[in-house]
Structures are given as structure tokens and as C-alpha cells.
Amino acid sequence: MTLAVTYDLGSYVSENWEFLLRGLGRTLLVSAIAITGAFAIGAVLGAARAHRVPVLSQVAAIYVEVIRNTPILVQIFFLYFALPQVGIRLDVFTVAWLSVMVWGGAFNTENFRAGFEAVPFRFREAALALGFGRLRTFFNITFPIGGRIALPSSINTYIAVLKNTALLYVISYEELTTSAFQINARTLETLETLTVLGVVYLTLVWTLSASIRWLEGHLALPEER
Amino acid sequence: MAEALAATHPSTEPVVRLEHVRKSFGDNLVLQEIDLEVASREVLVVIGPSGSGKSTLLRCVNLLEPIDSGRIFFEGTEITAKGVRLPEIRQQIGIVFQSFNLFPHLRAIDNLTLAARRIKKIDRKEAEARAHELLERVGLAEKARSYPHQLSGGQQQRVAIARALMMRPHVMLFDEVTSALDPELVGEVLVVMRDLARDGMTMLVVTHEMQFAREVGDRVIFMDDGLIVEQGKPTDVLDRPKEERTQRFLRRTLQLADSLEELTIEGRQGGVG
Numbered sequence: 001m002t003l004a005v006t007y008d009l010g011s012y013v014s015e016n017w018e019f020l021l022r023g024l025g026r027t028l029l030v031s032a033i034a035i036t037g038a039f040a041i042g043a044v045l046g047a048a049r050a051h052r053v054p055v056l057s058q059v060a061a062i063y064v065e066v067i068r069n070t071p072i073l074v075q076i077f078f079l080y081f082a083l084p085q086v087g088i089r090l091d092v093f094t095v096a097w098l099s100v101m102v103w104g105g106a107f108n109t110e111n112f113r114a115g116f117e118a119v120p121f122r123f124r125e126a127a128l129a130l131g132f133g134r135l136r137t138f139f140n141i142t143f144p145i146g147g148r149i150a151l152p153s154s155i156n157t158y159i160a161v162l163k164n165t166a167l168l169y170v171i172s173y174e175e176l177t178t179s180a181f182q183i184n185a186r187t188l189e190t191l192e193t194l195t196v197l198g199v200v201y202l203t204l205v206w207t208l209s210a211s212i213r214w215l216e217g218h219l220a221l222p223e224e225r
Numbered sequence: 226m227a228e229a230l231a232a233t234h235p236s237t238e239p240v241v242r243l244e245h246v247r248k249s250f251g252d253n254l255v256l257q258e259i260d261l262e263v264a265s266r267e268v269l270v271v272i273g274p275s276g277s278g279k280s281t282l283l284r285c286v287n288l289l290e291p292i293d294s295g296r297i298f299f300e301g302t303e304i305t306a307k308g309v310r311l312p313e314i315r316q317q318i319g320i321v322f323q324s325f326n327l328f329p330h331l332r333a334i335d336n337l338t339l340a341a342r343r344i345k346k347i348d349r350k351e352a353e354a355r356a357h358e359l360l361e362r363v364g365l366a367e368k369a370r371s372y373p374h375q376l377s378g379g380q381q382q383r384v385a386i387a388r389a390l391m392m393r394p395h396v397m398l399f400d401e402v403t404s405a406l407d408p409e410l411v412g413e414v415l416v417v418m419r420d421l422a423r424d425g426m427t428m429l430v431v432t433h434e435m436q437f438a439r440e441v442g443d444r445v446i447f448m449d450d451g452l453i454v455e456q457g458k459p460t461d462v463l464d465r466p467k468e469e470r471t472q473r474f475l476r477r478t479l480q481l482a483d484s485l486e487e488l489t490i491e492g493r494q495g496g497v498g
Contacts, residue, residue: 126326129287130340130392131316140343144330221329223374 012192016183023179024200026096030175031162034101038161041105042154043147046112047138050146060109067106072164075099080171096165096173104161108154115150116142148221155212159205166201176200238301239264240396240427241286246295248281248451255281257451259295263396268428270438270459273448274474279431280323282448283400286429287318300395316344319389320398323405325381327373333360333384334369337391345392352391359387363417379410383417396427403434435478439463447471 013020045060047053067075076099079090090098119142127137166177174182177197184193217225239262248256255278263269271279284290285297288304288311297305304314327336337356341347347355360366363383373381382402389397399418403411415437422428422441432438438445438459445462447455447470455468466472 122322122324122326123328125289126322126328127340128312129289129315129318129320130388131312131344132340133312136343140339141328145328148330222372223329 007191008189009192009195012187012189013196019179019183020176020196020200023174023176026173027162027165027175027177027204030093030097030100030165030168030173033097034104034161034165035158037097037101038104038108038157039154041101042108042112042150042157043143045105045109046116046150047143049109049113050116050142051138064106064109067103068110072099072103073167073170075103076167076170092171092173095171096168096175099168100161100164103164104157107157107160111150111153111157112146114153115148116146118149119146145221148219151212151216151219155209155216158212159209162204162208163201237265239298240267240300241429242298243282243285244296244298246282246285246297247293248278248285248290249293255451256285256292259451259453261446261453263427263429265427266425268422268430268441268443269446270442270444271429271431271446271448272433272435272438272474273446273454274477277448278451279448280400283320283398283429283431286396286398287315287320289320312344316340316392317395318398319392319394319396320400321382321385321389321402323401325373325378325385325405327381327385327388329373331372332369333365333371333373333376336373336384337388340388341391356387356391359390360384362420363387364413377410378406379413382406382414386414386417386421390421396429397421399428399430399432401431401433403432433478435463435475447474449474 045056045063048056048060049064051057076095079099080092080095083090123141123145124137127141128134132140165175168175169178169181172178180193180197184190241261241263243259243261246256246259246261247254259278259282261282271282273279281290285292286299288297292305295305296303299314299318302314303309304311327333328339331339334353334356337359338347338349338352341352341355342349357366357369360369363386365380365383365387368376368380368384373384376384386397386402402418403414406414411434415434418428418430418437419441430437430442440459442459444456445459446453447462447466447468449470455462455466455471462471463475466475
């Protein structure tokens with residue numbers, strides 16, 4: 001018996017599109033939660049780092065060090081397989097969004113820290129002189145200016161978060177990559193599988209970066225538009 | 226317009242009073258025992274060589290620089306006391322900086338209204354109406370929608386003055402506001418300041434503009450080495466300085482106007498090379 005080597009992308013897609021679409025939906029859902037969370041974590045902890053808020057700043061520093069210096073794969077395993085040993089049992093969906101969010105949050109903390117620190121002191125001083133308190137100065141001056149400075153680097157983090165969802169394969173969370181390989185295990189149409197994955201991820205990342213860059217164009221500091 | 230800008234102070238209490246103020250940066254004593262009063266509606270001009278402490282003095286008035294010892298009063302209230310709510314005091318003390326410091330992400334009009342809307346909770350319409358009035362006053366009504374980077378230095382500085390006036394301050398502090406400007410732009414800023422003085426605003430002005438000190442100032446203070454060396458009427462201090470240090474400073478300041486030929490660097494041994 002000879003194994004026919006064929007490449008039939010059309011029938012691969014037409015036979016499996018529903019299953020793939022479900023996976024794509026989960027990829028998008030997990031990414032959306034994680035990116036939103038990473039934005040919030042980055043803004044809060046980045047501010048704590050930049051303004052040296054006692055305790056929170058040190059906690060953030062340790063968090064950033066641990067996450068940035070360990071493989072995300074190990075982090076996913078930790079949440080899914082190690083935590084249950086100490087009685088913390090998270091379902092696979094929770095581990096899915098949590099792991100990529102925690103990862104993105106650490107990188108985003110650094111993005112925002114750098115952005116907030118890059119805000120020249122004279123702008124904050126002008127706000128203080130007008131009668132803004134420290135907190136109001138942060139929300140009205142440091143955040144809008146520093147957030148814009150941090151935008152390009154945080155976009156890269158959001159894109160990485162999206163791509164990292166593919167690693168959720170290792171805990172069998174049925175996002176796009178896992179779904180595609182489940183089909184592959186049945187049909188052995190590996191080339192078709194990877195073609196589809198490549199095209200879909202490329203489209204996702206391009207769309208994401210294009211939309212954020214559009215946003216960046218509207219948000220950037222006026223002199224840099 | 227005057228009554229809209231300068232709040233009236235019926236009392237004879239000085240608007241600003243400094244008592245034995247000392248301030249150092251590390252080992253460098255920049256203010257040694259400064260005593261100073263600014264009366265209501267007075268224009269007090271501070272001159273002196275760079276590093277004499279005059280900018281620091283100005284920035285101490287609203288405590289942008291914390292002081293080491295001494296006391297500072299604003300309309301009779303000690304603001305160096307514990308428990309004083311500084312943001313509330315600072316709303317009543319306008320300051321204009323050498324480097325303008327307009328918020329780069331906001332249009333001119335929003336630079337003016339931000340603090341009024343966010344701190345004083347004035348609604349946008351009312352704040353913008355007043356902002357337009359002030360922009361018109363500084364000659365920039367048509368620049369309301371411009372961002373700071375689209376404006377010249379002189380225009381930015383006039384917006385910055387209008388921004389400070391938005392909070393209806395009882396005193397205005399000017400920290401070398403024309404020093405970063407191209408020479409041809411200095412005049413438009415000085416005119417705004419002159420008009421403000423004429424309207425009765427209490428002003429404390431650190432400047433190198435001797436002409437302004439002479440024509441607009443009610444009193445001139447000469448500072449050197451963190452000390453008030455000499456003070457008095459502008460004509461007395463500028464034309465008939467009593468102190469040797471004042472004479473030397475004025476000679477050096479006005480020297481350039483005469484001739485570059487006679488210019489020397491103090492303390493230099495021999496010629497160049």
C-alpha cells in the first residue's frame with residue numbers, strides 16, 4: 001500500500017472549518033481577556049514602579065523578574081500542574097487566560113514604567129503648581145503622556161500575548177493550535193494544518209497591529225503624529 | 226477686566242512673606258536667611274547673577290522646593306506649617322516657568338481649562354468661555370485649537386501665563402520667563418506681564434530684563450550668593466547701586482551693550498592658550 005502524498009487545502013478547510021472556528025473563537029477570547037488584563041496590570045504596577053510606591057513597587061519588581069526570567073511554558077505548567085498540589089485547582093480555561101495575562105502583565109509593567117519615567121518632571125511640576133494633588137497629577141498628566149510614550153512597546157507585548165496563546169496546546173486548552181492538531185492527529189494532513197495555522201495567525205497579528213497602530217496614530221503625542 | 230483677574234485684598238497683610246528661609250542642595254547653601262515681603266498689588270523684581278538663588282527663592286514661595294528652615298506665609302497663613310493642604314494654596318499662586326511647561330498632549334484651550342475643570346469642577350462651557358477671554362487678552366484667541374508644539378516660544382509662554390491666570394491667583398510668580406525665548410519674541414511676553422501689572426496683579430518676577438525691572442517694577446531686589454544684597458526703588462538699585470556687588474553685576478550685565486572689546490572673564494590668569 002502506498003501512502004498518497006496529496007495537498008488539498010480546500011477539502012481540509014471545508015471539512016474542518018466549524019471545529020477550527022471554535023478554536024479561533026477561544027484564541028480570540030483568551031487573548032482579549034489577557035490583553036485587557038495586561039494593560040491594567042501594566043498601568044498599575046508600572047505606576048507603582050515609576051513612583052516607587054512602597055511595598056507595591058517591590059512586589060512588582062519581584063513579579064517582573066520571575067515572569068521575565070522563566071519560560072512561559074514553565075509558568076503554564078506551574079499554574080496547571082503545580083498549584084493543585086497546594087490545593088489551588090484552576091480549570092483549564094482559567095489557567096489559559098491567567099497564564100498569558102500574567103506573562104503580558106509583567107512585560108507591560110516594564111513598558112509602562114519606562115513610559116511614566118520618561119515624562120519630563122517639568123510637566124508634573126506644572127500640574128502641581130496649578131494645584132493638582134499627586135494622584136490627580138498622575139491621572140491627568142503622567143498617565144496620558146507616559147501611556148502614549150509606552151504605546152509602541154506595549155503593542156509588541158499584546159502581539160506576543162496573542163501568539164503565546166498557541167502554547168496553551170500543552171494543557172490541551174482547545175484554542176486554535178490545539179484544535180488544528182487534534183484534526184491533524186486524525187487526518188495526518190500536517191501541511192494543510194500548518195498552512196491554515198500560519199495564515200490565520202498572520203492575519204490575526206496583522207489585524208491587531210494595524211488596529212492598534214491606527215489607534216496609536218490618534219493617540220500619539222501631537223508632535224509625533 | 227482688572228477686577229476679574231486680581232482678587233481684591235482689603236487687608237494690609239502682605240500676600241507673600243518669607244521669614245528666615247534657608248535652603249541648600251547638598252552642601253550648597255542656595256538661600257541663607259531670606260526675609261521678604263510682597264505687598265498686595267506690588268510688582269517685586271528680583272535680579273542677580275545665575276546661581277544667586279533667585280529662581281530657588283521663587284520656587285520656594287509655592288513650595289515647589291521644600292525649604293530647610295524658616296517660615297513662609299501666604300496671605301497671613303503659614304504654608305510651611307504641618308497639615309497645610311498645599312494643592313489648595315498652590316491654586317491661588319500662579320507660576321510661569323522659563324521652559325513654558327505646557328502639557329504637550331493638550332490643545333492651548335485645554336491646557337487652560339484642565340485644572341479649572343478637574344480641580345475646581347467648573348463645567349466645560351464656563352471654563353472655555355473664560356479661557357477664550359484670557360487667550361484673547363494675551364493675543365492668542367485664534368490659537369485656541371493649536372497644540373503647544375505648533376506655537377512659537379513666545380506664544381507658548383503667553384498661553385502659560387493665561388493658564389496660570391485661569392485659577393484666579395492672588396499672586397503671580399515669573400521664573401525667568403523670557404530667558405528661553407529668541408530675542409524678537411521677548412517683547413510680546415513682557416507686554417502681557419506689563420498689562421497684568423497695570424491691572425493690579427501682585428507679582429514676583431525673577432528676570433534679566435533690566436528694562437522691565439525699571440519700568441514695571443515697584444521694587445527691585447538684587448540677590449547674590451543666596452542673600453538679598455540690596456533692595457529699593459528700581460531707579461535707586463539700577464542707577465545708583467550702593468553695594469559693590471550690585472555695581473559689579475550691573476556693569477557686567479550692561480557691558481555687552483557697549484563693546485565686546487572690553488569684555489573680560491573674571492579670575493582668568495593671562496590670555497587664552
